[in-house]
Amino acid sequence: MGSPDGYDARTAITFALSPGQVSDAVEGRELLGGIGPLPAPLYLFLDQAYEDNTTLQLALNFVYLPVIPPRHHRLEPWQYDKALYRKRNEIERLFRRLKGFRRIFSRFDKRDVVFLAFLNFALIVEALR
Numbered sequence: 001m002g003s004p005d006g007y008d009a010r011t012a013i014t015f016a017l018s019p020g021q022v023s024d025a026v027e028g029r030e031l032l033g034g035i036g037p038l039p040a041p042l043y044l045f046l047d048q049a050y051e052d053n054t055t056l057q058l059a060l061n062f063v064y065l066p067v068i069p070p071r072h073h074r075l076e077p078w079q080y081d082k083a084l085y086r087k088r089n090e091i092e093r094l095f096r097r098l099k100g101f102r103r104i105f106s107r108f109d110k111r112d113v114v115f116l117a118f119l120n121f122a123l124i125v126e127a128l129r
Contacts, residue, residue, distance in 0.1 A: 017119075067084050
């Protein structure tokens, strides 16, 4: 059963394929910019790879509610909802379920377009379960 707004742990709003050497924060900002603001404020669960001022400001500009712990070296750390951050494991479980598809975890498809097509298929299957 999904949430009233249609989003739950099995819903992927967007994704992108990027080279391994590219910064996660830069790719995340591009994805956020592509989505833009959504009708209702949503929690945006981020791990510490995305913890930088630019990404946080972009999320706040789009009326997302970022849930991310500050890095330990921050001079002015912010407060975050630790109980809510624990729900981030639902996202990690989605990645684990996707890796249950052999073509995804072993990357049999050498062409990006074929890999992305199967990834879309796998996300549809997960959303329908």
